[in-house]
Amino acid sequence: MSESSTGNSEVYKQVVTVISKVLGIAQDVIKPESNFVNDLGADSLDRVTLVMALEDAFKRQIPEEDLDQLTTVDSTVTYIEKHLLAKSQP
Amino acid sequence: MSRRVVITGLGAFTSIGTTVEEFWRGCLNGSTSVADIPSKWNDFHHYSSRVWSPLPSLRNNSRIVNDIERTKLDTAAVLAMETAAEALHNAGLPPSLVDAKRNAYTLAEVDSARTGVFLGTGVGGLNSLLSNAAHHMLSLQQQRLQELAKLLASPEKNEQGLQIVERIASDILIPFRTNPFVVSMIMPNAVSSNIAIKFGIHGPAQTSCSACSSGTVAIGNAFQALRGGGIDMAIAGGVEYLCDEYGMVFRGFDVAKTLVSQGKQPFSHDQLNRPFDRDRSGFLFSQGGCGIMVLEDLEHARKRNANIICEIAAYSETCDGYNIMMMQPNGQQITRMLTQLLQSAGCAGQDVDYVNAHGTGTLLNDATEAEIIEHLFGKKVLVNSTKSLLGHAIGASGALGALVTALSIRHNTTHACKNLQNPVRDLNFVRSVGNHSIRTAVTQSFAFGGHNAALLLKAVA
Numbered sequence: 001m002s003e004s005s006t007g008n009s010e011v012y013k014q015v016v017t018v019i020s021k022v023l024g025i026a027q028d029v030i031k032p033e034s035n036f037v038n039d040l041g042a043d044s045l046d047r048v049t050l051v052m053a054l055e056d057a058f059k060r061q062i063p064e065e066d067l068d069q070l071t072t073v074d075s076t077v078t079y080i081e082k083h084l085l086a087k088s089q090p
Numbered sequence: 091m092s093r094r095v096v097i098t099g100l101g102a103f104t105s106i107g108t109t110v111e112e113f114w115r116g117c118l119n120g121s122t123s124v125a126d127i128p129s130k131w132n133d134f135h136h137y138s139s140r141v142w143s144p145l146p147s148l149r150n151n152s153r154i155v156n157d158i159e160r161t162k163l164d165t166a167a168v169l170a171m172e173t174a175a176e177a178l179h180n181a182g183l184p185p186s187l188v189d190a191k192r193n194a195y196t197l198a199e200v201d202s203a204r205t206g207v208f209l210g211t212g213v214g215g216l217n218s219l220l221s222n223a224a225h226h227m228l229s230l231q232q233q234r235l236q237e238l239a240k241l242l243a244s245p246e247k248n249e250q251g252l253q254i255v256e257r258i259a260s261d262i263l264i265p266f267r268t269n270p271f272v273v274s275m276i277m278p279n280a281v282s283s284n285i286a287i288k289f290g291i292h293g294p295a296q297t298s299c300s301a302c303s304s305g306t307v308a309i310g311n312a313f314q315a316l317r318g319g320g321i322d323m324a325i326a327g328g329v330e331y332l333c334d335e336y337g338m339v340f341r342g343f344d345v346a347k348t349l350v351s352q353g354k355q356p357f358s359h360d361q362l363n364r365p366f367d368r369d370r371s372g373f374l375f376s377q378g379g380c381g382i383m384v385l386e387d388l389e390h391a392r393k394r395n396a397n398i399i400c401e402i403a404a405y406s407e408t409c410d411g412y413n414i415m416m417m418q419p420n421g422q423q424i425t426r427m428l429t430q431l432l433q434s435a436g437c438a439g440q441d442v443d444y445v446n447a448h449g450t451g452t453l454l455n456d457a458t459e460a461e462i463i464e465h466l467f468g469k470k471v472l473v474n475s476t477k478s479l480l481g482h483a484i485g486a487s488g489a490l491g492a493l494v495t496a497l498s499i500r501h502n503t504t505h506a507c508k509n510l511q512n513p514v515r516d517l518n519f520v521r522s523v524g525n526h527s528i529r530t531a532v533t534q535s536f537a538f539g540g541h542n543a544a545l546l547l548k549a550v551a
Contacts, residue, residue: 022158024191041191048270052161061267 011085012077018053019073022046032074060084095316096550097496098396099181099384101173101327104480104490105143105376108151109176114497117505118523122479124359124374131337133261139349141359142340143376143481148172154185154288156193162271163284164215166331166378170281171288173380174325178289181384182396185289196290199394206293206321207282208312210304210328212485213339214278214297220334222272225264235259263335281329293321302448302482303407303535304328305381305489306543310405312385313545322390327382328489332375340375346415348452350374361509365449365475366456366519368512373450374481381489383496388550400499403530403548404435410540417536421458427542428466428534435546437530439467442546444504444526446495446533449475450482455536460515472528474520478508488535492545495533499549502528 012032020027023040036042042050051062051070058080062070066083070076100110105123107113127142148168154175155168178185178197185195197205235255242252274280279297286295294315298307305328312326332339343349349372350362357364363374391398408427412418432439445463449456463473476487476494483490498504503526507519534544 021156024189024193049158049162052267052270053158055266056161 094388101177101382104379164218169380170329177382207295208326209282210298210308215276218275300541301537303537303543304485306535329380330378330485364509365451376481376483379483404546406431407543444472444531474507
């Protein structure tokens with residue numbers, strides 16, 4: 001397993017919970033480096049569903065053009081911390 | 091001889107009950123659910139009608155659709171799937187999970203290729219269409235108004251302009267996003283296809299779209315498919331969900347003067363909805379609902395020792411071909427339909443014990459329908475209107491009427507016609523719940539567009 005700076009954060013835990021629900025898989029098979037398509041079996045509609053579920057979980061919109069930035073668990077956590085949570089700071 | 095079709099399972103989600111048991115108990119108790127229309131709707135228009143019949147929370151009554159699926163479905167489809175699940179349980183066919191990722195189920199001991207889905211709906215996923223269209227059209231305008239509000243707030247404050255702009259911005263009610271699944275949410279056939287997907291059904295999956303008779307037509311189509319021998323089992327019924335943020339659909343019916351309104355009589359909210367009464371003023375707008383039946387070929391049902399509720403003996407439909415929003419005042423095509431129905435079942439009008447009437451509470455419908463009932467069935471036949479309890483659930487109403495008809499045969503009793511004090515005609519309207527021998531019954535629906543449909547149900551000998 002690769003070392004991940006995000007592997008233990010609250011955001012990471014929330015993201016794993018959402019992925020598990022959307023893809024119907026156990027949380028323990030989801031790793032920081034997991035690629036949604038290659039490792040977790042997501043198809044294109046699953047990825048769109050995942051984005052909606054993340055929007056609902058973090059109560060922030062993710063622009064359609066940013067979808068390509070969300071390919072792995074790690075990249076998703078980084079995106080959320082950088083683009084969604086940073087915006088919500090006062 | 092053609093095959094016989096029986097009802098072996100029922101499911102219901104209505105304003106007075108979220109299971110078929112609760113719904114039937116509510117019917118016999120004369121329950122109704124009438125409330126002020128959502129206050130937000132009043133921000134957009136002053137309506138003649140001020141009340142509606144809201145549904146209980148669907149989220150608190152979920153059996154089979156999870157939160158992730160809900161983000162991709164219109165509420166009409168969710169209602170249809172949840173109610174179908176109840177009907178299947180009720181028929182002794184509990185679905186079992188086969189695919190956790192898709193949350194998909196299968197029906198053991200059922201040949202999925204010889205099972206069909208037949209659902210009726212007036213407007214399908216209209217609610218999703220309206221909310222997504224609002225987001226598409228207005229999200230940018232709302233953002234611009236919010237920017238304008240900032241400009242008006244400083245440095246030289248324009249209080250009046252600021253208030254106007256802030257009010258406009260806050261009145262724009264839009265969802266969080268334009269849903270990427272919007273196309274599959276709004277298409278009317280989604281109510282049938284989602285049931286087929288949920289339960290792994292591979293026979294015909296059809297959607298009937300004929301306004302207020304949609305549910306009756308759907309059950310009729312299932313009956314004909316079963317009789318024809320192409321399938322052995324069907325999930326059939328009707329569903330509707332009418333609740334947009336702006337009250338637009340309500341306004342459409344209100345502006346057409348079809349809804350209940352406060353007339354000269356000092357009626358309370360619960361008394362405004364008065365099918366077949368001389369003081370009726372229109373129908374009670376319902377948030378919607380769903381009624382589903384499991385239908386089977388009689389031999390198929392007997393082979394699996396199913397609990398047979400009653401038989402569907404005949405179906406008939408006609409079209410007025412007269413007016414898009416008004417029934418033909420002489421009811422010529424309704425009379426022709428019911429005559430065909432009786433002939434098809436080998437019955438005379440006097441053989442019918444009970445008529446579950448369309449009974450909307452509009453002036454023209456009730457006068458015309460009562461006259462036809464007397465002419466064809468006589469004065470002794472029991473008559474009630476389930477809309478006197480539920481209001482008008484449009485595409486679900488015919489299916490819910492058919493459910494009540496089946497339950498009335500099963501239990502040899504039926505519900506009273508609520509709020510009926512001065513009948514429009516001297517018929518045997520059900521005024522209180524009692525024991526009746528109900529062996530043969532008719533349920534009928536008429537619709538915007540002139541679509542007339544009726545089913546004849548019988549106790550199984």
